[in-house]
Amino acid sequence: MRFIRTIGLAAVSLPLIFSGANAGVIIGGTRIIFDGAKKEASIGVTNPDSTPYLIQSWIDLKDGHSGKTPFIITPPLYRLDGGQQNVERIVMTGTLPQDKETLFWLNIKAIPAASSQANSLQIAVKTRIKLIYRPEDLRASTPEEQATKLTWQRTGNELQVTNPTRYVINFNEVSVGGQNIDDVTYVLPGESARFPLPAGARGNSLIFKIINDYGSPGKPHQASL
Known part of the structure; x- marks a missing residue:
């Protein structure tokens, strides 16, 4: 499995804590292919650091805008302590065209815990990866x-x-x-x-x-x- 790591300021979305140049969570993949023959897909999120993170996840439409999608992601918000891993489940709750693939975006934002150090810079990092729904008939x-x-x-x-x-x-x-x-x-x-x-x-x-x-x-x- 290929891993993508959110590092430094490259994917900064909000000015909120980063301790260390290599701080960040590891997302267990660069894309998700949702198999239309199944009811759900999953992806792992790992925190290799000692700093706890608040992880917030949501799914956007193909144009990157928020809106109603036929999926729920669970858990959508949780604390991930240092050295811990969690698995996010994406569950299909609606219907999609069965004659073609459909593109969505999975967003995972990592917000580090507040630092006790004076004059520290807090930064939240958001990773966005493709979520592609593939109908069962297209698996061949x-x-x-x-x-x-x-x-x-x-x-x-x-x-x-x-x-x-x-x-x-x-x-x-x-x-x-x-x-x-x-x-x-x-x-x-x-x-x-x-x-x-x-x-x-x-x-x-x-x-x-x-x-x-x-x-x-x-x-x-x-x-x-």
């Missing part, structure tokens, strides 16, 4: 296996990718004419996404990598514009 394949079905084209100074598949496809990297494109993200099922092309990105040769279900980049794929 993966986004990696569907990657060759993507179509690409130039649109002005942007690169447009169209996803005819039923899977949320997350990109690790995309390059055109040997130049990497910054800030590539994902493309939703049946939709298109656009990414700004860097200056001097010429030619019709394109190489891209997909992030797999375990959060690792897959093999390079080639395409033409």
Whole structure:
């Protein structure tokens, strides 16, 4: 299992305590694929430090906005003492389309206990990872296996990718004419996404990598514009 650690100020969301440059909780994964054949999924949260943390968790819609989702997360708020681990359960309470994947965001905020040291800086750190609901009928394949079905084209100074598949496809990297494109993200099922092309990105040769279900980049794929 791959782990992601919230460290330092990189993911600061609120000015509240951090003691030590390496302080933080460890989230047991970089994404959650919710199996539509099951009623729940889970993820571990570990506190390797001596400082207790208050952990708050919630789920946002695909656009990052809060709103009603067909999930509850339990426990949504709890204390995590130093050296302890807890498992958060995500339970499905509603219905979702069964002909395609649906994207949500899981937010986990770690708020450290108040420090007894004078003039200490308190900082809460929020980690956000993808929560992807995969219907039972889609378990026979993966986004990696569907990657060759993507179509690409130039649109002005942007690169447009169209996803005819039923899977949320997350990109690790995309390059055109040997130049990497910054800030590539994902493309939703049946939709298109656009990414700004860097200056001097010429030619019709394109190489891209997909992030797999375990959060690792897959093999390079080639395409033409």
